[in-house]
Amino acid sequence: RAKDEGKGSHRFFESAMDAEAQARRAMEIDLHDALRKGELELYFQPLFGLSQNRVTAFEALLRWNHPERGMVSPVQFIPLAEETGLIIPIGEWALHEACRIAATWADDIRIAVNISPVQFRSATLNSIVLQALARSGLAPHRLELEITESLFIDNVEATLGSLHSLRALGVRIALDDFGTGYSSLSYLRSFPFDKLKIDRSFIVDLLAHDGATAIIRAITTLADALGIETTAEGVESSEQLEILRTEGCNQIQGYFFSRPIPAGQVAALLDKLSGDRLAA
Ligand code: C2E
Ligand code: MG
Ligand code: MG
Numbered sequence: 001r002a003k004d005e006g007k008g009s010h011r012f013f014e015s016a017m018d019a020e021a022q023a024r025r026a027m028e029i030d031l032h033d034a035l036r037k038g039e040l041e042l043y044f045q046p047l048f049g050l051s052q053n054r055v056t057a058f059e060a061l062l063r064w065n066h067p068e069r070g071m072v073s074p075v076q077f078i079p080l081a082e083e084t085g086l087i088i089p090i091g092e093w094a095l096h097e098a099c100r101i102a103a104t105w106a107d108d109i110r111i112a113v114n115i116s117p118v119q120f121r122s123a124t125l126n127s128i129v130l131q132a133l134a135r136s137g138l139a140p141h142r143l144e145l146e147i148t149e150s151l152f153i154d155n156v157e158a159t160l161g162s163l164h165s166l167r168a169l170g171v172r173i174a175l176d177d178f179g180t181g182y183s184s185l186s187y188l189r190s191f192p193f194d195k196l197k198i199d200r201s202f203i204v205d206l207l208a209h210d211g212a213t214a215i216i217r218a219i220t221t222l223a224d225a226l227g228i229e230t231t232a233e234g235v236e237s238s239e240q241l242e243i244l245r246t247e248g249c250n251q252i253q254g255y256f257f258s259r260p261i262p263a264g265q266v267a268a269l270l271d272k273l274s275g276d277r278l279a280a
């Protein structure tokens with residue numbers, strides 16, 4: 001009897017796996033056509049500079065308007081795009097689109113674009129970045145590429161070489177989700193980062209643990225000493241904002257200022273966030 005049950009649950013498990021594999025396959029087929037059908041869109045979330053007291057940049061964040069599923073989160077489709085290689089054309093499109101839109105903004109506003117490790121390791125990234133800059137007319141220093149710590153697990157030499165050749169184009173490099181990955185503090189010294197983006201998990205902790213402020217202080221102190229800027233991700237409250245300001249964080253990103261918004265709403269948001277928003 002126990003044996004039968006065991007068999008039954010095994011069979012159930014197999015069909016659940018089938019269903020999951022089928023769902024993934026269906027999403028993969030849809031994602032393949034998403035670009036051509038114009039279902040992908042970039043949203044923009046502001047980074048607020050504390051010393052400038054204004055928006056200094058926006059981060060471009062992919063959205064997929066699926067005809068039946070509705071808005072699909074990048075947390076769901078980016079991994080699939082990476083496994084299938086679709087991240088290469090999608091990432092190229094995102095880079096062009098982000099530069100095109102940012103070129104219409106004021107000169108003192110940067111655009112940050114996420115670069116997947118798969119894109120980063122492809123031989124064409126440099127020429128794609130160059131082409132996006134040339135076609136949009138965006139000044140290179142206004143483009144910031146966000147990369148993640150996973151690039152440092154292996155092939156450190158190749159990663160370093162690619163970072164230097166990207167930097168030679170005049171673009172900036174930000175290390176995203178700092179503190180969550182395979183961090184070794186030593187690479188902060190050897191790699192040419194312009195910015196650390198302190199992961200949201202540390203910001204969430206700020207109101208819960210005393211030790212969290214000490215961690216933020218350690219990061220901003222180290223970054224300062226190395227001439228690297230810091231951005232705090234996922235700031236949702238004025239309490240968090242005040243701690244980060246005290247600890248010398250350079251920029252704030254999070255729902256406290258704004259959720260990611262469509263390009264058409266950027267001008268109105270800049271209007272709303274200008275003036276004495278913080279002094280109030
Ligand atoms: P990320 O680059 O770390 O982006 C920040 C994520 O945090 C975004 O999620 C943003 O909407 C969310 N966020 C911002 N402020 C807050 C806040 O105050 N509270 C909370 N709870 N969340 C906040 P999103 O847009 O869902 O993107 C998730 C991830 O997907 C990104 O994390 C990035 O790794 C990836 N991604 C998005 N767009 C692209 C892209 O164009 N290319 C690549 N390769 N990856 C992308
Ligand atoms: Mg990012
Ligand atoms: Mg991030």
Ligand code: MG
Nearest residue numbers: 177199200233
């Ligand atoms: Mg993150």
